[in-house]
Amino acid sequence: MLKIGKLTDYGVVVLNELAQAGAVKLSTDDIAGLTGLALPTVRKVMKALVDSGLVMAQRGARGGYRLARAPGQIRMLDIVQAFEGPVALTECAADDHQCDITASCSLSANWGGINQLMTQVLARVTLQDIRNPERQERLVRDAVPLTTLIELVNIS
Amino acid sequence: MLKIGKLTDYGVVVLNELAQAGAVKLSTDDIAGLTGLALPTVRKVMKALVDSGLVMAQRGARGGYRLARAPGQIRMLDIVQAFEGPVALTECAADDHQCDITASCSLSANWGGINQLMTQVLARVTLQDIRNPERQERLVRDAVPLTTLIELVNIS
């Protein structure tokens, strides 16, 4: 299925609400109410977002969360990495490539290439893009020309 | 981690050996020996490859496996789908988008866009590309310019 975790998905939903709120700080309760997520789940999501530096937290009474940067400066890659760690399609592509298989690990470097492509796709789409229906339509519409462009780069 | 399953990785390794063998049929034992994979694991891998039509099987004595198409005609997307099913980063992006969350599911369509980009990246890289070190180097080297190209397409 090549899927990301649900928490990552939740993260995007939460960030969307925070972007909507702008300068107004949202409490855990607010976020739970707005998104429909369970409170403990929201806590877990917020921890990851704060740890990764995408969200600022203010403790104490009248505290809450707000975006650490403008939506246009928050890349999908940042979000994915906040929840899933570094993008590594295969074990081999990870930092410590420990291949059990003797022979065919010459392929590992190639996975690295695909990894980079994936990473860069995620790096070029921001939270702002995903919130804007117009930008999204462009993204889908231009998906086909993209193949032509990749062809120009002589990948295949 | 955004990773694919190990079986998918094994699949690539096996396909690489089959490409190497060319017209010569390889038995399950041969493949296990060449790749270092356990025999039952090889069986599982071969089932997926045969079911997906990427590999032809001949039963009986002197049987074995061979590629159903030329390596240049086997896309990474085909391989991934053979093991992982359709590419769907989120539940929402799947065919039956059943969102538990009430509000923010306007985002689902956007995930679809990213999905398409991912899919197309996988569709443009073939087994032949991944086997050729030279092509692979080009892929990695040109990864940076790619961002510029995507920019031209006005994604962000």
Added chain:
DNA sequence: TTAAAGCATACCAATACGGTATTGATTAAT
């Protein structure tokens, strides 16, 4: 007829993941 091969099914263990609860630390307001 036989032996070499692929086919199908079922099973088990480990891990990862999502979800939940509990307790502690901080801070603004009064």
Added chain:
DNA sequence: ATTAATCAATACCGTATTGGTATGCTTTAA
């Protein structure tokens, strides 16, 4: 200074997925 609101940290548990393994059956060339 006290209080209440709010975030922080940790720990736990059930389930689902995944990887790995075993076993018996079917096909087919020699």
